[in-house]
Amino acid sequence: MMNWLIRILLVVIAIVVAVLTITALPTLDDKHMAGTRLMIHMMAGGSLVAAMPVFAILFLSRAISPQRSAILQRWGFWLMILAATLAIGSVLMCMLPLLSTEQMHRWMVIHGYAGFATGAALLVLGLGCLQWRRISATRSSTPG
Helix, strand or coil, X not given: CHHHHHHHHHHHHHHHHHHHHHHHHHHHHCCCCCHHHHHHHHHHHHHHHHHHHHHHHHHHHHHCCCCCCCHHHHHHHHHHHHHHHHHHHXXXXXXXXXXXXXXXXXXXXXXXXXXXXXXXXXXXXXHHHHHHHHHHHHHHHCCC
């Protein structure tokens, strides 16, 4: 049951990160995000904020055990948690009445880099999951 929940969460997170990445692509060309694209980005971001902690807690036992995961899975998981936390935290910093406008712009640049890093880390995690699946299939079919 837990494996299915982790798989479903991973698929949901992959879809959400894909939507976030697609909606953020125009910012690579120094364009301002506004309108419908910004609203979609914010809704998907809320979904990531809700799904990421649940996934982190459920996947943690695999991420700390070399017997239950491949090295790419562990690296992808920890990189994704780090990058997503930085992306979420950078937006949170901008919501607090602590920063000047210039500092907020810096934090939004950090948010962009952290967001794209989350996508790359998710790709590493996905490749690790495929690698682990292949390793597990080989182990279960090997006699002895």
